[in-house]
Amino acid sequence: MSSHHEESDVDVSAIFGFSAGLTAVTAAVFLFVWLLFGYFDRRETPTGPPDYPLAAGQELRLPPQPRLQTAPREDFAAFRAGEDALLNGYRWIDKAAGTVRIPIAEAMRLTVERGLPARTVDGGKQK
Secondary structure, three states: OOOOOOOOOOOHHHHHHHHHHHHHHHHHHHHHHHHHHHHHHHHOOOOOOOOOOOOOOOOOOOOOOOOOOOOHHHHHHHHHHHHHHHHHOOEEEEOOOOEEEOOHHHHHHHHHHHOOOOOOOOOOOOO
């Protein structure tokens, strides 16, 4: 028996040829992209330093909608404080009709104390 490899199973020259071709194509694409970016850099017109929104004497230019929140935690805390004030405070809804907004705990206590209206035996039908 010989310790040589099988020459009929693997075409080593085809593998080397493919690797060389792949390397050449990769180098050509790299060169093309490098030249293209150089062309874009040469054609770019200088615009000067960017405008900063905090610069004095300039109007504030807002980005298009939808705008992201700059301080979401503080916005949410303010929203929750407003909702808590509505849910836990007293406020007139309609003074003329005598309708007021009361805290939830007070409303639940009054509901338990006074009860809810119940249906009549005849199902609420009037004769």
